[in-house]
Amino acid sequence: MAWTSRFAATLAMASILAASGCNRVSGEFRQANNPNNFVILKPDGTCQRDSFACKYSVDGKNITLTMAMMGIVFNATLDGDRLVLTEPGLFGGKIQTVFIRKR
Numbered sequence: 894m895a896w897t898s899r900f901a902a903t904l905a906m907a908s909i910l911a912a913s914g915c916n917r918v919s920g921e922f923r924q925a926n927n928p929n930n931f932v933i934l935k936p937d938g939t940c941q942r943d944s945f946a947c948k949y950s951v952d953g954k955n956i957t958l959t960m961a962m963m964g965i966v967f968n969a970t971l972d973g974d975r976l977v978l979t980e981p982g983l984f985g986g987k988i989q990t991v992f993i994r995k996r
Contacts, residue, residue, distance in 0.1 A: 918951055922976040922992035932958075932969075932976060932992055942967070 915938045924930040933941040934956075940949045946961045956969040956976070969978040974994035982988040 915949070915951060918956065918971055921995040923995050924990060924992050930990070930992075932978065 919936040922932045958967040976992040
């Protein structure tokens with residue numbers, strides 16, 4: 894009986910993740926001119942931005958990354974295999990970094 898409840902819980906979690914869009918966008922993205930600069934989006938809604946752990950959520954083509962340790966929020970858009978991450982720059986400006994999905 895215990896395995897059925899675990900199976901049901903696993904199935905429910907998989908359904909939630911599929912509905913959230915995390916499975917659809919998951920993958921490894923690297924900056925073309927600097928492959929050491931990367932973002933990994935995992936199907937479970939967690940991610941890695943270089944050496945920092947984070948979580949992400951998906952709303953259509955818009956992705957919001959929240960750095961776990963610092964609570965900093967980054968916005969990104971996904972267009973095919975291109976992930977465009979917008980980061981705060983100096984003096985209130987914005988910096989956009991383009992990452993390409995690794996195949």
